[in-house]
Amino acid sequence: xxxxxxxxxxxxxxxxxxxxxxxxxxxxxxxxxxxxxxxxxxxxxxxxxxxxxxxxxxxxxxxxxxxxxxxxxxxxxxxxxxxxxxxxxxxxxxxxxxxxxxxxxxxxxxxxxxxxxxxxxxxxxxxxxxxxxxxxxxxxxxxxxxxxxxxxxxxxxxxxxxxxxxxxxxxxxxxxxxxxxxxxxxxxxxxxxxxxxxxxxxxxxxxxxxxxxxxxxxxxx
Amino acid sequence: xxxxxxxxxxxxxxxxxxxxxxxxxxxxxxxxxxxxxxxxxxxxxxxxxxxxxxxxxxxxxxxxxxxxxxxxxxxxxxxxxxxxxxxxxxxxxxxxxxxxxxxxxxxxxxxxxxxxxxxxxxxxxxxxxxxxxxxxxxxxxxxxxxxxxxxxxxxxxxxxxxxxxxxxxxxxxxxxxxxxxxxxxxxxxxxxxxxxxxxxxxxxxxxxxxxxxxxxxxxxxxxxxxxxxxxxxxxxxxxxxxxxxxxxxxxxxxxxxxxxxxxxxxxxxxxxxxxxxxxxxxxxxxxxxxxxxxxxxxxxxxxxxxxxxxxxxxxxxxxxxxxxxxxxxxxxxxxxxxxxxxxxxxxxxxxxxxxxxxxxxxxxxxxxxxx
Amino acid sequence: xxxxxxxxxxxxxxxxxxxxxxxxxxxxxxxxxxxxxxxxxxxxxxxxxxxxxxxxxxxxxxxxxxxxxxxxxxxxxxxxxxxxxxxxxxxxxxxxxxxxxxxxxxxxxxxxxxxxxxxxxxxxxxxxxxxxxxxxxxxxxxxxxxxxxxxxxxxxxxxxxxxxxxxxxxxxxxxxxxxxxxxxxxxxxxxxxxxxxxxxxxxxxxxxxxxxxxxxxxxxxxxxxxxxxxxxxxxxxxxxxxxxxxxxxxxxxxxxxxxxxxxxxxxxxxxxx
Numbered sequence: 001x002x003x004x005x006x007x008x009x010x011x012x013x014x015x016x017x018x019x020x021x022x023x024x025x026x027x028x029x030x031x032x033x034x035x036x037x038x039x040x041x042x043x044x045x046x047x048x049x050x051x052x053x054x055x056x057x058x059x060x061x062x063x064x065x066x067x068x069x070x071x072x073x074x075x076x077x078x079x080x081x082x083x084x085x086x087x088x089x090x091x092x093x094x095x096x097x098x099x100x101x102x103x104x105x106x107x108x109x110x111x112x113x114x115x116x117x118x119x120x121x122x123x124x125x126x127x128x129x130x131x132x133x134x135x136x137x138x139x140x141x142x143x144x145x146x147x148x149x150x151x152x153x154x155x156x157x158x159x160x161x162x163x164x165x166x167x168x169x170x171x172x173x174x175x176x177x178x179x180x181x182x183x184x185x186x187x188x189x190x191x192x193x194x195x196x197x198x199x200x201x202x203x204x205x206x207x208x209x210x211x212x213x214x215x216x217x218x219x220x221x
Numbered sequence: 222x223x224x225x226x227x228x229x230x231x232x233x234x235x236x237x238x239x240x241x242x243x244x245x246x247x248x249x250x251x252x253x254x255x256x257x258x259x260x261x262x263x264x265x266x267x268x269x270x271x272x273x274x275x276x277x278x279x280x281x282x283x284x285x286x287x288x289x290x291x292x293x294x295x296x297x298x299x300x301x302x303x304x305x306x307x308x309x310x311x312x313x314x315x316x317x318x319x320x321x322x323x324x325x326x327x328x329x330x331x332x333x334x335x336x337x338x339x340x341x342x343x344x345x346x347x348x349x350x351x352x353x354x355x356x357x358x359x360x361x362x363x364x365x366x367x368x369x370x371x372x373x374x375x376x377x378x379x380x381x382x383x384x385x386x387x388x389x390x391x392x393x394x395x396x397x398x399x400x401x402x403x404x405x406x407x408x409x410x411x412x413x414x415x416x417x418x419x420x421x422x423x424x425x426x427x428x429x430x431x432x433x434x435x436x437x438x439x440x441x442x443x444x445x446x447x448x449x450x451x452x453x454x455x456x457x458x459x460x461x462x463x464x465x466x467x468x469x470x471x472x473x474x475x476x477x478x479x480x481x482x483x484x485x486x487x488x489x490x491x492x493x494x495x496x497x498x499x500x501x502x503x504x505x506x507x508x509x510x511x512x513x514x515x516x517x518x519x520x521x522x523x524x525x526x527x528x529x530x531x532x533x534x535x536x537x538x539x540x541x542x543x544x545x546x547x548x549x550x551x552x553x554x555x556x557x558x559x560x561x562x563x564x565x566x567x568x569x570x571x572x573x574x575x576x577x578x579x580x581x582x583x584x585x586x587x588x589x590x591x592x
Numbered sequence: 593x594x595x596x597x598x599x600x601x602x603x604x605x606x607x608x609x610x611x612x613x614x615x616x617x618x619x620x621x622x623x624x625x626x627x628x629x630x631x632x633x634x635x636x637x638x639x640x641x642x643x644x645x646x647x648x649x650x651x652x653x654x655x656x657x658x659x660x661x662x663x664x665x666x667x668x669x670x671x672x673x674x675x676x677x678x679x680x681x682x683x684x685x686x687x688x689x690x691x692x693x694x695x696x697x698x699x700x701x702x703x704x705x706x707x708x709x710x711x712x713x714x715x716x717x718x719x720x721x722x723x724x725x726x727x728x729x730x731x732x733x734x735x736x737x738x739x740x741x742x743x744x745x746x747x748x749x750x751x752x753x754x755x756x757x758x759x760x761x762x763x764x765x766x767x768x769x770x771x772x773x774x775x776x777x778x779x780x781x782x783x784x785x786x787x788x789x790x791x792x793x794x795x796x797x798x799x800x801x802x803x804x805x806x807x808x809x810x811x812x813x814x815x816x817x818x819x820x821x822x823x824x825x826x827x828x829x830x831x832x833x834x835x836x837x838x839x840x841x842x843x844x845x846x847x848x849x850x851x852x853x854x855x856x857x858x859x860x861x862x863x864x865x
Contacts, residue, residue, distance in 0.1 A: 033604065060798070068611070095612070123326060
């Protein structure tokens with residue numbers, strides 16, 4: 001019995017990590033592309049798209065959860081794909097993380113000196129190459145912050161997962177199912193571990209700025 | 222014999238954001254020249270530069286490079302480099318990597334990159350700064366990095382978009398000399414954009430004065446200053462008194478109620494003209510000795526000279542003189558034939574050259590509003 | 593050439609439509625249809641039966657939001673007055689509980705507040721009368737305040753931080769005392785932070801089902817519980833669930849609207865002065 005529960009907990013941990021890693025990478029790619037494209041749009045259209053994009057941040061989480069559940073079930077009933085499970089979990093996490101990624105990249109893009117992109121082309125880079133050589137490195141701090149944020153949000157999410165998981169267990173879901181009967185020590189230990197992971201990630205986000213400011217001193221050697 | 226211009230703009234027209242910036246714009250730039258586009262903000266000078274660089278594509282017309290049509294050639298394939306207004310140095314790269322950027326893109330061997338970059342950094346005494354971050358440099362140092370980052374690629378044409386705008390006056394003067402020097406040594410065609418007339422006059426071989434998307438005058442700095450073609454040029458280049466006059470016949474003009482000998486000809490008899498007189502060309506004398514006379518209304522000490530406003534029959538003249546005058550006094554003005562410059566009437570006539578509302582504060586407000 | 597990249601937004605717009613707009617449209621659709629996909633307003637009228645749940649939810653979350661504001665504002669103000677180095681440590685301390693999983697945090701309060709829990713054991717040790725807290729409204733409000741207080745402190749703090757210190761000096765220079773400086777300058781300028789703090793506490797409070805389940809027992813059902821029951825509970829009825837969700841969205845929108853109205857009317861008033 002104990003052993004069975006251990007296996008379940010490990011399975012839940014594995015699922016959680018898989019989902020968080022996949023969803024945060026997907027959300028980062030989608031969010032970065034979206035932010036780059038959005039910046040070029042005229043402001044009224046950009047504002048409209050951003051307002052809709054940010055709806056999951058404003059809406060109560062439970063509404064986002066049940067609305068995605070309805071969507072996935074409808075898709076499954078009509079097309080026969082996307083049965084509630086790992087895929088829908090990963091997809092939902094990607095969906096609710098994208099706005100956070102965009103939110104952390106867009107200001108960096110707006111601060112970006114537009115001449116840099118032109119300067120790279122002036123020095124011989126084709127437009128796409130200029131983007132990778134100059135724009136991307138410059139907005140990298142925003143991209144990384146967005147990715148870490150997405151990862152921690154995904155790692156910790158319960159409400160949206162609860163409605164889109166079907167029978168799949170994630171760590172927060174198994175914690176919830178245990179709260180009636182008492183939380184097992186393994187879960188507490190694992191959670192403490194995750195707490196540390198999240199803490200370290202957040203410290204990285206917070207320290208990045210001050211490190212960048214101090215980098216001059218390091219570079220002076 | 223006429224050699225092919227290195228850059229030619231043919232009937233170029235462009236609109237940005239629904240606004241017509243240039244229309245039917247034609248210009249030839251000779252190889253090896255230091256050309257300056259001079260004009261107030263919004264006159265189209267920066268847009269013209271960006272068309273040459275390849276950042277804007279004209280709606281119609283052609284851009285020729287040594288006679289070859291490059292209108293559709295993207296910026297990265299042109300043998301033209303730019304020094305941007307705010308330098309546009311890459312903040313994620315150090316000084317060395319910024320300068321090496323273009324050579325790396327062109328896939329030069331590492332030893333060539335190293336040699337070229339180190340050499341050019343030493344030319345502008347930045348060797349010790351090679352590994353520094355861009356934002357740890359002073360404005361003048363950043364400026365020099367921007368210059369060598371462009372020059373290391375040996376461009377045929379170097380475009381400079383108000384590159385000295387962010388520097389303080391002293392540094393600005395030094396950099397003007399340094400840029401002029403670099404241009405002479407390398408023989409690269411420089412196309413320089415500025416709204417500072419003094420900068421334009423002191424650095425250029427040819428000045429292109431622009432306003433409202435049109436070329437107002439092209440010429441050497443001396444031509445532009447001494448022979449402005451219309452009231453706009455006369456006013457924009459230095460201070461000018463611009464008075465309505467009538468050309469009686471060749472070399473004889475009437476204004477301020479008097480007839481004056483002058484050296485201009487080629488006008489119709491009794492043609493209405495604009496008469497330009499530079500404030501520093503007017504000599505002062507006693508009321509009785511002057512051809513025309515008026516009352517001093519204000520005197521301002523400017524360092525090298527006094528700026529004196531004199532009311533002659535309700536038209537306010539500006540005079541720069543080393544002799545101090547007393548406000549309220551009547552004085553006479555002496556004008557020699559070669560002090561008087563005659564221009565055809567143009568759309569700009571009547572807009573400039575009257576100092577009746579003149580004051581330093583007003584001028585500053587005017588400048589602010591026209592930024 | 594320069595604006596090719598804007599076409600990247602087309603696939604993104606499709607993504608947003610499929611995964612943000614369509615789900616909300618589905619809620620609307622389910623709310624106004626029955627199992628046979630026939631239009632009906634029965635679901636909406638049916639929600640009326642649960643009006644006491646709605647009142648209860650709004651009341652508890654309003655109380656929790658008010659407590660958060662009363663506790664959070666002075667706290668944020670104090671942090672913004674600290675030396676800069678201490679500030680960042682204080683901010684991290686405020687955020688620290690947020691890093692622990694939300695469920696475990698709430699579970700911890702369960703074990704504290706239980707009738708045989710830590711709190712009552714301590715009380716018993718000092719021969720004090722035991723308190724009955726678990727499964728009461730008080731416990732639910734406590735859970736909300738504890739879980740969402742950081743969402744009140746952080747936005748207020750970040751707005752307070754950005755207030756130009758010269759404005760405060762200018763106010764003092766013009767003769768304002770400490771109280772006047774606060775009421776006439778600092779507080780009005782910090783209103784955007786208060787508005788977003790209130791939103792960030794109120795919205796998750798009014799829609800929670802975890803806190804009410806764990807700390808409120810079965811007796812204190814909130815809107816969130818009601819929705820959860822329709823989708824995953826025994827009384828499976830996504831049509832009624834969607835109707836309740838729709839009304840919840842409307843309630844939240846109205847509250848945010850009122851708050852923003854308050855904030856923007858204040859801004860425009862300031863501008864016209």
